[in-house]
Amino acid sequence: MRAPDHPILAKGDVLLAVENVSLGFGGVKALTDVSFDIRKSEIRAIIGPNGAGKTSMLNCINGFYYPTEGSITFQGLKRPKMRPYEAARGGIARTFQNVALFKSMSTLDNIMAGRSIKMRSNFFWQLFRHGPAMREEVEHRKVVEEIIDFLEIQHIRKTPVGRLPYGLQKRVELARALAMEPELLLLDEPMAGMNLEEKEDMSRFIIEVNQQFGTTIALIEHDMGVVMDLSDRVVVLEYGRKIADGTPDEVKRDQRVIDAYLGVAH
Amino acid sequence: MDILYKIFIEPFVFMGEAPDLLIQTLWEGLVSGILYALIALGFVLIFKASGVFNFAQGIMVVFSALILVGLYEQGVPALLALLLTGGAMLILALTVERVVLRPLVNQPDIILFMATFGLTYFLIGFGELIFGGSPKEMITSELYLPQGTTEVEMLGGFVRFQHLDIAATVIASIMIGLLAVFFSKTRIGRALRAVADSHKAALSVGISLNQIWVIVWFAAGIVALVAGIMWGARAGVSFSLQIIALKALPVLILGGFTSIPGAIIGGLIIGIGEKLGEFYWGPLVGGGIETWLAYVIALLFLLYRPQGLFGEKIIERI
Numbered sequence: 001m002r003a004p005d006h007p008i009l010a011k012g013d014v015l016l017a018v019e020n021v022s023l024g025f026g027g028v029k030a031l032t033d034v035s036f037d038i039r040k041s042e043i044r045a046i047i048g049p050n051g052a053g054k055t056s057m058l059n060c061i062n063g064f065y066y067p068t069e070g071s072i073t074f075q076g077l078k079r080p081k082m083r084p085y086e087a088a089r090g091g092i093a094r095t096f097q098n099v100a101l102f103k104s105m106s107t108l109d110n111i112m113a114g115r116s117i118k119m120r121s122n123f124f125w126q127l128f129r130h131g132p133a134m135r136e137e138v139e140h141r142k143v144v145e146e147i148i149d150f151l152e153i154q155h156i157r158k159t160p161v162g163r164l165p166y167g168l169q170k171r172v173e174l175a176r177a178l179a180m181e182p183e184l185l186l187l188d189e190p191m192a193g194m195n196l197e198e199k200e201d202m203s204r205f206i207i208e209v210n211q212q213f214g215t216t217i218a219l220i221e222h223d224m225g226v227v228m229d230l231s232d233r234v235v236v237l238e239y240g241r242k243i244a245d246g247t248p249d250e251v252k253r254d255q256r257v258i259d260a261y262l263g264v265a266h
Numbered sequence: 267m268d269i270l271y272k273i274f275i276e277p278f279v280f281m282g283e284a285p286d287l288l289i290q291t292l293w294e295g296l297v298s299g300i301l302y303a304l305i306a307l308g309f310v311l312i313f314k315a316s317g318v319f320n321f322a323q324g325i326m327v328v329f330s331a332l333i334l335v336g337l338y339e340q341g342v343p344a345l346l347a348l349l350l351t352g353g354a355m356l357i358l359a360l361t362v363e364r365v366v367l368r369p370l371v372n373q374p375d376i377i378l379f380m381a382t383f384g385l386t387y388f389l390i391g392f393g394e395l396i397f398g399g400s401p402k403e404m405i406t407s408e409l410y411l412p413q414g415t416t417e418v419e420m421l422g423g424f425v426r427f428q429h430l431d432i433a434a435t436v437i438a439s440i441m442i443g444l445l446a447v448f449f450s451k452t453r454i455g456r457a458l459r460a461v462a463d464s465h466k467a468a469l470s471v472g473i474s475l476n477q478i479w480v481i482v483w484f485a486a487g488i489v490a491l492v493a494g495i496m497w498g499a500r501a502g503v504s505f506s507l508q509i510i511a512l513k514a515l516p517v518l519i520l521g522g523f524t525s526i527p528g529a530i531i532g533g534l535i536i537g538i539g540e541k542l543g544e545f546y547w548g549p550l551v552g553g554g555i556e557t558w559l560a561y562v563i564a565l566l567f568l569l570y571r572p573q574g575l576f577g578e579k580i581i582e583r584i
Contacts, residue, residue: 062470088472100467102460113460117472119453133452180471 009075009079011041015216016061016184021070023056023240030056031240033070038184043210044218045231045248049260052219052237055097058186062094065252089117091183095173095190103162107172110161111147114179115140144179151167151175151205167198171205176252178209185209187219191226199226206230228252234259277546286423291545292538295429297431299537300438301496305510306517306529307445308489313523314462315482316367317377322385324511326487330355331503332397335405343400344408353489363409363479371475401504404495406430411499434496441492444487454481462524510524516564523572531575536560 007017016038023031030051038044047053059065061072063084071078074090082090093114098105102110119136148154151171156164161172170190177185190206191199203226209215221227227234228248236257244254250259271281305327312320333354337347366381407413412429449455460468461478469475494503497510517536521528544556567574 064466064469079294083474084469085472085474088470096466096470096471100464100470102467104463105456105459109456109459113468113473114400114471116453116457133571176467176471 009040011039011214013040014038015040015075016218017073018057018061019071019073021057021067021072021243023053023060023065024068029240031060031171031237032066034169034240034242035070036242036245038216038218040089041210041216042213042232043206043230044216045227045234046218046220046237047224047234047251048237051239053240054237055188056200056240057237058094058188058218059227060187061087061184062092078124084120086090088107088180091180092184093180093184095170095177095188097188097192097212099169099173101161101169101173101176104252105161106158107153107156107161107164107175108144108146108158110172111175111179112140114176115144117180147175147178150208151178162194167194170194170202174202174205178215180221181213182215185215185217187217187221189220189222190247191221191223199223203230272550273547275404280546284423286425287545289421290425291541293425293427293431295538295541296534297435297537298541299534300435300442301493301533302513302517302537303530303533304438304489304496305390305493306514306521306533307442307526308486308493309514309518310521310523310526310529311445311449311482311486311489315458315478316378316461318382319375319523320486321382322377322389323514324508325386325389325393325505326355326358326490327497327511328503328505328507329358329393329495330487330495331404331498331507332393332402333363334491334495335402335498335503336397338405338408339402344405347405348409351491352488355491356484359421359480359483359487361363362483363476367479368476393505399505401502404498409495410557411495426489430499431552434499437492438496441489442526442530445489446530454478458482472540479564513560516560518574519564520567520574522576525574525576528574536563539563 014037017035018037019035021031021034022029034053034057046057048054056065060067061074063082063086066081071080072082074082074087074092077087077090102113105113108229119140150156151174153168153171153175154169156172164172174187174190177187187206191202194202206217206219207230210217219227219231220232231248233246234244234251235242235246236251236254238256238260243256243260244251246254303325308323308326309320312318312323330351334347334351338344342350343443362385366385367378370378411433414429416427416429417424418427420550449458457468457473458478458481460471460473461475465475468478493511494507497507501507501510513536517529517532519532520535521530521532540556540559543559544553548555
């Protein structure tokens with residue numbers, strides 16, 4: 001509802017800062033004292049073994065969970081409890097580990113749903129599909145068509161997404177997130193379950209989004225080759241704690257990271 | 267053989283012999299069918315947005331009619347009372363969202379269903395406390411609803427059209443049309459369908475569940491109000507009106523719980539089927555089959571299409 005009231009950030013400024021975040025569910029600690037930042041226009045990877053708390057971290061960032069301790073500052077604004085729709089309206093878009101689409105709706109409608117936060121025309125005009133509502137619909141359709149072209153999904157425009165193969169569903173989900181024109185795009189395992197060719201396509205799209213629109217991207221991914229190629233900086237979590245943070249090369253050489261992935265002799 | 271003749275031949279012969287009576291029966295079926303569809307729509311709206319079967323929809327029909335009549339009895343002009351009742355339904359929607367739905371978010375469906383049971387009994391008690399338990403007259407003429415009848419000569423007889431029925435059909439059709447367009451064509455409609463498909467994804471694109479819930483409960487409240495006025499004008503305003511709302515159940519089984527066209531067509535099938543059954547086949551068993559025929563039709567449908575005429579197919583991967 002409210003227009004985001006924040007300073008315009010230059011490339012490289014801190015867009016989102018996670019400070020000493022802990023998250024617990026009853027006795028289970030999902031995250032313990034995690035701090036890192038995401039800078040404007042970078043691709044930031046969050047990696048770690050299964051159960052390390054990566055998805056929990058994303059859920060905290062977009063407001064599905066509230067951290068039990070610590071704070072998250074987005075665009076210089078620290079909000080103690082941010083609801084998911086407030087995060088979305090503030091410019092945080094995301095995709096999910098196991099695709100969350102509107103299955104009975106067409107690809108087009110799914111992507112249009114991503115535009116809903118940008119639409120402002122009132123009830124009355126919408127009901128009669130005239131005047132401002134119609135102009136608005138046309139204008140947003142144009143943006144949506146651009147995204148469809150960009151992601152090469154023209155041929156499935158009218159297909160109900162429930163019927164699409166998994167790889168394309170993931171692409172539609174990305175399209176919907178892009179339709180929000182986000183400041184920060186969170187991708188939760190964008191390449192899980194994809195074959196090599198689909199992975200290459202997806203990598204290309206991620207890089208193009210980042211370079212063409214300057215969108216900041218935080219992604220969780222298990223394919224180390226992809227992570228090392230795509231990301232500018234990597235943060236590594238294990239058992240809910242941060243164990244390393246740095247460029248892909250630094251992280252790759254870090255002894256704790258190697259131990260976490262390969263195991264240590266006890 | 268005689269009984270077979272009475273079931274399969276005689277009623278149709280009778281229909282052919284007296285087409286004016288057939289038209290009359292069809293018309294009455296159409297009127298109640300459209301009103302059933304309107305009530306069923308109230309259920310569909312809430313079911314789509316929150317996956318909850320709102321048991322309280324029937325009492326909302328009674329409650330809204332009681333508020334309207336009650337306000338009028340207190341000396342509020344009829345049209346102002348209508349407006350205030352609309353406001354009361356908005357307050358009800360806000361309260362339900364805040365007090366019932368929000369604390370129970372992410373609970374199993376059965377819990378939410380039971381919560382609407384609780385809401386039903388609360389509204390019954392609250393309604394009786396304020397308005398008393400005795401039946402009331404709907405303020406038909408004060409709301410400028412037409413009364414009287416027109417007889418049209420056709421097919422060798424007379425067909426009677428009650429003006430109130432005509433008005434009810436027109437108003438209910440307009441309501442249904444507006445709601446259908448609203449939910450299929452507008453941004454909020456798209457948001458509603460999005461919420462129906464996936465709460466998680468809807469939240470992630472900036473749709474507020476709380477807002478959507480208030481909107482659907484308010485829409486369901488307005489639908490209840492219109493249904494309350496129309497049924498109230500035909501049968502009086504009393505708590506027994508909620509039984510009529512339960513007729514929406516077979517309509518929903520027929521049409522599918524999530525489909526707006528399903529609610530409309532289901533309503534018409536039940537309404538017309540019921541009246542035809544009562545008039546032509548009722549005498550075979552001594553009449554009174556109108557009260558249960560709808561459920562039998564629904565039961566037969568359940569055997570062949572458990573998801574209803576237009577409901578989403580239930581496919582489970584093993």
